[in-house]
Amino acid sequence: MTKPIRTRLEILGKKLGMTQYFNQEGDAIPVTVLELAENIVTEIKTPVKHGYAAVQIGANIKKDKHLNKPKLGNLKKKNLPNFGFLKEYRVQPAELESYKIGEPVDSSKILNPNDLVDVSGISIGKGFQGMVKLYNKRRGPKSHGSKSYRQPGSIGAHTFPGRVLPGKKMPSRMGNENVTVRNLKVIEFDKSKKLLLVRGAVPGVEGTLLTIRPAIKKWNP
Amino acid sequence: MNPKITELISKNIKKELHNIHVGDTVKVTVRIKEGTKERSQNYEGTIIKIKGGGLNKTFTVRRVFQGVGVERVFFLHSPKIEKVEVLRSGKSRRAKLYYLRERAGKATKLKENLFASQAASLPKEVIPEEGKLVEVTP
Numbered sequence: 460m461t462k463p464i465r466t467r468l469e470i471l472g473k474k475l476g477m478t479q480y481f482n483q484e485g486d487a488i489p490v491t492v493l494e495l496a497e498n499i500v501t502e503i504k505t506p507v508k509h510g511y512a513a514v515q516i517g518a519n520i521k522k523d524k525h526l527n528k529p530k531l532g533n534l535k536k537k538n539l540p541n542f543g544f545l546k547e548y549r550v551q552p553a554e555l556e557s558y559k560i561g562e563p564v565d566s567s568k569i570l571n572p573n574d575l576v577d578v579s580g581i582s583i584g585k586g587f588q589g590m591v592k593l594y595n596k597r598r599g600p601k602s603h604g605s606k607s608y609r610q611p612g613s614i615g616a617h618t619f620p621g622r623v624l625p626g627k628k629m630p631s632r633m634g635n636e637n638v639t640v641r642n643l644k645v646i647e648f649d650k651s652k653k654l655l656l657v658r659g660a661v662p663g664v665e666g667t668l669l670t671i672r673p674a675i676k677k678w679n680p
Numbered sequence: 681m682n683p684k685i686t687e688l689i690s691k692n693i694k695k696e697l698h699n700i701h702v703g704d705t706v707k708v709t710v711r712i713k714e715g716t717k718e719r720s721q722n723y724e725g726t727i728i729k730i731k732g733g734g735l736n737k738t739f740t741v742r743r744v745f746q747g748v749g750v751e752r753v754f755f756l757h758s759p760k761i762e763k764v765e766v767l768r769s770g771k772s773r774r775a776k777l778y779y780l781r782e783r784a785g786k787a788t789k790l791k792e793n794l795f796a797s798q799a800a801s802l803p804k805e806v807i808p809e810e811g812k813l814v815e816v817t818p
Binding site: 476478480485487 | 681682684685688689692711713735736755757758759760
């Protein structure tokens with residue numbers, strides 16, 4: 460028995476920054492402003508030809524010299540702009556007919572006010588961090604002769620197993636990894652300016668490329 | 681801030697800014713919702729702090745009610761605020777009047793800024809358009 464494929468519409472956008480917004484009741488709510496990318500369909504993968512149904516979309520238009528020859532040739536052949544970023548998402552085979560190469564994805568399906576979305580992106584890099592910041596470990600005492608202020612503590616037993624177990628949490632680089640924030644409420648969507656306002660914070664610095672999807676809890680009611 | 685955000689929030693920023701200063705005694709008319717009904721409520725006191733900029737600008741109004749100091753923070757650009765009426769302009773040499781918290785009674789009264797209160801009643805300055813003659817009244 461095959462598992463049903465998870466199909467979720469995906470659109471790409473850019474984080475512009477945070478501000479606040481006064482709703483109809485007059486309450487100030489914190490919002491993040493996202494600018495939607497071009498989201499033009501660059502390729503359609505069919506079960507007959509590729510073995511699965513998927514749609515590839517592009518964002519982040521670049522100059523000719525900033526793309527390598529294979530990518531450039533692929534896009535030029537289809538008469539598409541120079542997308543620096545391509546992303547693919549699975550769809551149901553029956554839905555494929557509604558997509559056409561060179562046309563933007565219909566984002567109005569998920570971006571209505573009060574809809575919930577999941578937003579993924581690369582988080583801000585925090586550098587090499589210790590156990591306290593990275594894994595919320597507790598620090599040692601600051602006084603009474605203690606010197607283990609922010610030490611990692613014991614990392615395992617002695618003779619048995621005589622080694623550090625794989626996967627042991629240690630101080631390491633923090634951030635700069637893919638993070639998803641779930642169930643952000645859409646506050647407003649300006650279709651002409653392609654500006655999307657969601658309640659709350661999203662990962663990454665301003666200018667980060669983000670993936671916006673319908674909230675997973677809503678996906679399969 | 682990104683210019684696109686500045687443009688986006690510019691529609692929420694009130695064009696006619698309330699001309700308020702630290703030290704002013706003001707009457708703030710706030711809209712409050714009770715169930716489905718909406719009504720206005722006045723709140724009177726001294727401005728002890730103006731903070732932030734742009735859409736995030738707030739001001740704090742302090743009053744002593746039944747012997748208890750009350751401070752309310754308002755968003756200047758909030759649609760909840762109907763109007764801010766300056767009852768009296770106080771003279772202040774500080775940007776933040778936190779010292780009023782330690783004072784009671786008459787000591788909390790600020791000297792009146794006569795210049796500011798007079799200036800408000802003066803007719804507005806006329807900026808003549810280029811190439812036009814303006815009648816000047818002595």
